[in-house]
Amino acid sequence: MDVKKIYMDADALLEGHFKLSSGNHSQFYLQSAKVLEDPKTAKLLAEALASQIKESGVEIDTVCAPALGGLIAGFALAQALDVRFIFAERVDGIMSIRRGFEVAQDEKVLMCEDIITTGGSAMEAATVVESLGGKIVGVAALANRGFCKRQNSDIATKPNCKLPQNIPFFALADFTFEMYAPDACPLCRDGNEAIKPGSRGN
Numbered sequence: 067m068d069v070k071k072i073y074m075d076a077d078a079l080l081e082g083h084f085k086l087s088s089g090n091h092s093q094f095y096l097q098s099a100k101v102l103e104d105p106k107t108a109k110l111l112a113e114a115l116a117s118q119i120k121e122s123g124v125e126i127d128t129v130c131a132p133a134l135g136g137l138i139a140g141f142a143l144a145q146a147l148d149v150r151f152i153f154a155e156r157v158d159g160i161m162s163i164r165r166g167f168e169v170a171q172d173e174k175v176l177m178c179e180d181i182i183t184t185g186g187s188a189m190e191a192a193t194v195v196e197s198l199g200g201k202i203v204g205v206a207a208l209a210n211r212g213f214c215k216r217q218n219s220d221i222a223t224k225p226n227c228k229l230p231q232n233i234p235f236f237a238l239a240d241f242t243f244e245m246y247a248p249d250a251c252p253l254c255r256d257g258n259e260a261i262k263p264g265s266r267g268n
Contacts, residue, residue, distance in 0.1 A: 067114050069209065069239035076101045083253040085260040088183065091251040094243040095263055096209055098180035102138040111208050111238060112142035118217065118236050119147065119176070124204050127174045128152060132161065132191040139208055140178035147176075154191035161190040169198035182207040182237060185214055185229040204234045212242035 073079040078100035084092050102108045119126070126149050131140025133155040144151035152167040169175070175195050177188045185205065192202045210216045214227040216237040229235055248254065 067110075067238065069111070070241070072107065072111070073098075073101055073209075076104070076107070080263065083258040083260045085248075085262040086183070086245065088186075088245075089248065090245040091248055091253060091260050092243050092245045093253060094241075096181050096211075096241060097263060098135065098139065098208060101208075102142070102180070108138060108142045109146070112139070112146040115143055115206055115208065115236060115238055116146035118238075119204070119206060122204075122217065122234060122236070124176070124234060125174050126176045126203060128169070128200075129176050129178050129206075130154060130163075130191060130195055130200075131178045132187045135181070136179040136188075139180040143176075143178050143206060154194055161187075161194050163191075163194050163198065169195055169200040171199040173200045174203045175200045176203055177205045179205075179207045181209045181211060182214055182229070182235070183211040184226050185235075189228050189230075202230075202233060204236060205229055206236040208238055210235075210237035210240050212240050216240070 078097045080095040080097055084095040086092055128150040129140050129144035131137055131153045133153050137153055141151050154161050154163050177192050179188050188205055212221050213224040214229045214235055215221055215223040216235045219240055221240050
């Protein structure tokens with residue numbers, strides 16, 4: 067499966083000057099919502115990701131996604147795996163699990179995002195799951211920005227990866243774009259203004 071082509075065909079691989087959720091800047095941005103607006107494509111990607119996970123032998127009771135970006139990918143993956151789906155969301159800036167969702171003691175939970183950069187949001191949500199008694203058995207995403215090592219990839223884990231090394235990370239493809247601190251961004255030096263796309267921007 068050519069995941070990069072799927073993103074490009076959906077006009078979801080954007081080029082410009084972007085301010086990321088981390089505060090860093092990049093010339094490229096993956097807008098997964100544009101890919102996932104087509105239910106057939108969402109199903110295709112989720113089934114491919116589910117196939118990887120099933121082959122690994124990891125046992126899963128539930129998929130949990132942090133809102134907002136992980137919702138569609140997480141639900142589609144849960145459907146492909148035939149397991150329950152729940153989500154975490156920020157309330158006054160703090161990640162929470164609410165809306166009547168419950169997590170049983172030692173329930174095996176797979177965290178799911180549309181894209182993993184450092185994995186910070188996924189692990190914030192994972193901490194909440196663990197506080198309720200759940201056990202995190204893996205992390206999954208459609209795309210990996212290349213800071214964390216996924217299964218079946220030669221990319222090494224970078225120091226800023228927040229995913230734990232003792233559980234597997236599954237993703238369909240690596241997208242290794244340069245990121246810059248704002249005070250060291252060559253796009254800023256050229257006078258281009260950064261825009262903030264995505265779930266926390268537009």
